[in-house]
Amino acid sequence: MENADTTSPWHAGELALQRVVGVEQQMAQIGRKVMRPFLTPQLQHFFPQLPFVAAAAVDVDGWPWVTLLEGAPGFVHAPDESRLDLALTPSADDPVTPLLTSGASLGLLGIELPTRRRNRVNGVLRSSASRWQLEVVHAFGNCPQYIHDWSTMRSVQPQLGPVLTMREATLDQLPEQLLAHIDQALTAFVGSYAYTDQGAQVDASHRGGQPGFIRRQRNDLILPDFAGNQFFNTLGNVLASGRAALVIPDFASGNVLHLTGEARLVDEETAGARYPGAERYWCLTPRHIVWRPGALRWRSQANAVAHEAAPHGPWQPLALAKRQRVQVAAVVRETAEIRSFYLKSAQQDQALAPFEAGQFITLHVPRLDGTALVRSYTLSGDSQQAGYRISIKADGEGSRYLHSAMQVGTELTVSMPTGSFTAGASGSERAHWVLLGGGIGITPLLSLAHEVTGAGRGPVTLVQSVRDVAEAPFGAELLDLEARGLRLQRHVTRTTTALKGWMAGRVSLGQVFTDQVLTEVQLYLCGPAAFVERYHQEALELGLTPGQIHTEAFGPSALTQTYAVPVAEQAVEVSFANSSVVTHWQPGESLLETAEKAGLQPSYGCRSGSCGECACTLVQGEVTYPNGISAPEGEILLCSARPAVNSGRVEITLPNG
DSSP: OOOTTSSOSSOHHHHHHHHHTTOHHHHHHHHHHHOBSSOOHHHHHHGGGOSEEEEEEEOTTSOEEEEEEEOSTTSEEEEETTEEEEEOOOOTTOTTGGGOOTTOEEEEEEEETTTTEEEEEEEEEEEETTEEEEEEEEEEEEOOOSOOBOOSOEEOOOOOOOOEEESSOOGGGSOHHHHHHHHTOSEEEEEEEEEETTEEEEEEEEEEOSTTOSEEETTEEEEEEOOOOSOOHHHHHHHHHSEEEEEEEOTTTOOEEEEEEEEEEEOHHHHTEEOTTOSEEEEEEEEEEEEETTOOSEEOOOOBOOTTTTTSOOOEEOOOOOEEEEEEEEEEEOSSSEEEEEEEESSTTOOOOOOOTTOEEEEEEEOTTSOEEEEEEEBOSOTTSSSEEEEEEOOSHHHHHHHHHOOTTOEEEEEOOBOSOSGGGGTOSSOEEEEEEEGGGHHHHHHHHHHHTTTTSOOEEEEEEESSGGGOOOHHHHHHHHHTTOEEEEEETTOSSOOTTOEESOOOHHHHTTTOOGGGEEEEEEEEHHHHHHHHHHHHHHTOOGGGEEEEEESSOSSSOOOOSOBOSSOEEEEEGGGTEEEEEOTTSOHHHHHHHTTOOOOOSSSSSSSOTTEEEEEESOEEOTTOOOOOTTOEETTTOEEBTTOOSEEEEOTTO
């Protein structure tokens, strides 16, 4: 977080994640209201009631540490709105103790487990003898979620066992007792930080879940992240600094485990499993470890798991998905807005699955928040050559992100090729193949042209329609195909003056079909929905039968219903009833993407509302379609539906769920 006097209350890491989920503007307004540089009367009253607080600081090597500072209620006192006084005698074996020096940045979390209240204060520590003062920089409340009922806490005289300190250690070096402590954890506290213009901004935060919610995977710890206040303090810090710390207490035994190490946001596949209800995941690779058995003074027994955590978890294995791991081998700039990405297998001993011309693949590209951006793109290359090629036009937030994120060497996951927009769909061994593409809609048609040109399956005419010559990709490749027998027509629609190699004005199918036997034509149309609808209707009027016309539309569907109800502007709870999954839709995503983020794998084809393959039943709530599509009677199209404003909770039944 930045100083409250700056234009934004958030630092770059927090802003990046807020931007990904579409709440940056909303959080800018909320942040200025709730991120106060002083203690409210409520906070001044709250902290003196506490028997402990979580505190985070950073050592000289840049490693964050977090601990629980304990005392009799009142050991944290607020004499005024600008500071907290702390009467402490911290243990010498606590890794945070040497960091409690005057001038240190400190993150403090006050949490009252029996009442589930929590509030945070970040500031600068000033010390004098055994008393410290925390000068308040930011003070704000946190929602009471995922905090288990630890009932009334009682004070005991700690009986500290042998302390174990491990530097440059890995999880596989830990004794079984420590691994079991992690596996059985219900509660953990996180220390994290980011550097801002004002120096180190340190945060202490809380995490809770069912026993085992912290997943051990080789030498990493994977933690689920649930719906919250969307501040992204902790994950924003992780994104900014790449480091974090955990303290895992057992309030029954008094044992405490401290870990600090590298941290990063990860996707579900990296996590190796899914935690139902999680919206994203982050990973801690511990480097330094301190084990303090019996160290806690305040003890309790958990009465009940927090009601928000009860429906979530436990960890579940990922469904076997027909996906492939690929690597970007080359990036070619086709036009100012279109880039072609050449993909090869990321596994040297494994080839990519073959594809038919006209098919598409679905990309799962990691984003900053650890979730995957899921988009489908037609394969634009020759199906007889090794590897895949996709060609992406930067005309939306997702495609622009892919242009920046996919560089040579980038690894990502893609689906197996699929789709029925193929030459085989016609059932014809020999025909007059007419391929008409609008704008970037030429991509599957180029692949089809490679397949049928010169293959002895009849003449091939490819018609390319663009608004401006500068927007036309694949010029040299099309001319090469023309030299091999392709009949090439190229139209530019924004001019009435013919250019060399180009025809001015819109395409006329009547002119394309001149001197052709219409019964021999197999027409393939791909482009924006209005483009496809126009030429589909023209083809029917010229005498082609519906079976001779094959279409692939993108963008808003050509179906008739118009967009009337606004989309919700804030996160909406979504339940997939027959899969026992409860998650949250975030602004900017479709309900299909919401389902995929929750680990579900609904059927889909086009992802644009054209094919109807993702149709499912809406049990509760209301949805709307920003792209103006229409769903089948009694169903919704998951790929294009968004919760409507004022919908409330949405419940969906997936087919075969």
